[in-house]
Amino acid sequence: MARLFPQIICGFFGIVLFVLYFLKAPSAKTLYLTITSDYWQIIFAFALLVGVASFIRVNIKKVAKLSEGPYVITGLLGLFAMPVMALLWGIKGDSPFMWVFENVQVPLQATVFALLAFFVASASLRGFKARSVPATILLVSALIALLSRSDIFGWFGNSALEFSEWVRSYPSMSARRGILIGIGLGSVTTSLRVILGIERTWLGKDR
Amino acid sequence: MDPGTIVAGILTIAILSFLYGDNPVYKMAETLLVGVSMGYVLVITWTNTLMAVLFKPLFVESEFWLIIPFIFGLFMFGRFHKSTSFLSRYSMAVLIGSGAGVAIPAMLGARTLRQMTATVEMVQGDSFLTIFSGLVVVAGLFSTLSYFYFSREHEGIMGRSARVGTYFLMIFFGTTFGYTVMSRVSTFIGRMDFLLSDFLHLTN
Numbered sequence: 148m149a150r151l152f153p154q155i156i157c158g159f160f161g162i163v164l165f166v167l168y169f170l171k172a173p174s175a176k177t178l179y180l181t182i183t184s185d186y187w188q189i190i191f192a193f194a195l196l197v198g199v200a201s202f203i204r205v206n207i208k209k210v211a212k213l214s215e216g217p218y219v220i221t222g223l224l225g226l227f228a229m230p231v232m233a234l235l236w237g238i239k240g241d242s243p244f245m246w247v248f249e250n251v252q253v254p255l256q257a258t259v260f261a262l263l264a265f266f267v268a269s270a271s272l273r274g275f276k277a278r279s280v281p282a283t284i285l286l287v288s289a290l291i292a293l294l295s296r297s298d299i300f301g302w303f304g305n306s307a308l309e310f311s312e313w314v315r316s317y318p319s320m321s322a323r324r325g326i327l328i329g330i331g332l333g334s335v336t337t338s339l340r341v342i343l344g345i346e347r348t349w350l351g352k353d354r
Numbered sequence: 355m356d357p358g359t360i361v362a363g364i365l366t367i368a369i370l371s372f373l374y375g376d377n378p379v380y381k382m383a384e385t386l387l388v389g390v391s392m393g394y395v396l397v398i399t400w401t402n403t404l405m406a407v408l409f410k411p412l413f414v415e416s417e418f419w420l421i422i423p424f425i426f427g428l429f430m431f432g433r434f435h436k437s438t439s440f441l442s443r444y445s446m447a448v449l450i451g452s453g454a455g456v457a458i459p460a461m462l463g464a465r466t467l468r469q470m471t472a473t474v475e476m477v478q479g480d481s482f483l484t485i486f487s488g489l490v491v492v493a494g495l496f497s498t499l500s501y502f503y504f505s506r507e508h509e510g511i512m513g514r515s516a517r518v519g520t521y522f523l524m525i526f527f528g529t530t531f532g533y534t535v536m537s538r539v540s541t542f543i544g545r546m547d548f549l550l551s552d553f554l555h556l557t558n
Binding site: 152156164190249262264267271292315324329349 | 362370386392395397407424427430433445446447453461487490491498532535536542544
């Protein structure tokens with residue numbers, strides 16, 4: 148029963164939403180938007196609260212450990228400081244909450260992303276070797292994309308830039324479309340399996 | 355100097371210190387990022403979703419139908435105890451079921467039919483280059499799809515088509531890789547520009 152009822156609810160919502168998508172009546176459109184907008188937003192918000200609560204629970208257990216304690220405390224301080232600041236001074240443009248967002252979160256996030264440039268570059272140096280035809284094509288197309296915005300391509304005039312744009316807009320896009328169509332068909336099949344109750348992995352294991 | 359710039363500069367150097375090796379300063383900055391990001395998302399979700407979409411309409415404007423998603427949302431907390439963990443399956447059932455119902459027509463429309471239509475339309479044109487480019491796209495699409503078609507062995511025409519498909523896929527991966535590297539490098543340049551000019555005042 149603990150697995151059957153959720154499956155029935157899942158199938159019911161799947162069929163209802165599928166039918167609502169095609170109905171033109173205003174009430175059907177309203178119901179469709181209510182479920183896909185309000186229902187989803189609210190349940191996702193609660194899922195986030197569960198995630199935050201779980202993060203706090205897991206980290207509080209680690210506080211006592213000498214090796215992890217200072218890091219865990221820093222993370223928890225960051226987590227608690229934001230709601231406290233929002234509660235005390237609000238979240239308007241010049242509030243301390245926004246100050247922390249602009250001067251702590253944004254630079255940290257941007258630098259972590261920037262750091263990836265080094266790892267991507269070192270990985271490509273090791274991995275990009277023209278050992279076979281596909282590997283050579285991969286290397287050449289990556290070089291074309293990389294150099295197209297640099298001064299080196301400028302020496303060849305506009306035609307080099309146009310060629311790189313052509314590669315991106317036609318041969319590259321055709322493969323992208325193939326992948327997208329594959330994803331689309333795969334999603335449809337998986338969705339049907341979920342609605343019909345064939346795919347049940349989302350129910351998890353009985354604890 | 356602006357205190358915000360000092361804090362941002364120190365934190366930027368803390369993250370960049372990872373290039374030397376994993377160290378406590380980097381770990382501290384990393385966990386701070388995790389905590390602050392989670393706190394930020396928590397506040398924004400509370401303000402923009404839970405207060406604006408749920409609590410205010412439900413308790414102030416008396417929109418009682420919102421009690422249904424509210425109950426499903428509360429069921430999510432059932433995960434914290436063994437005896438109530440089954441409740442979260444009901445919330446997941448709503449999300450996954452409705453997501454699957456929406457995905458069928460949406461994916462067929464946007465990901466499959468629209469992509470096919472756009473491909474066929476590309477062959478139309480009045481110049482040689484347009485028609486040639488369109489034919490390249492059609493050839494690339496069919497060969498890529500044949501590479502992902504596993505119901506028949508990749509032998510003969512099918513094998514040759516699949517091999518051509520891998521070439522198109524390599525072009526796609528190569529260009530995607532190139533543009534990803536460029537975006538990361540431009541972010542890095544932005545951080546270095548901030549460090550050298552705003553924080554350290556070494557350049558203008």
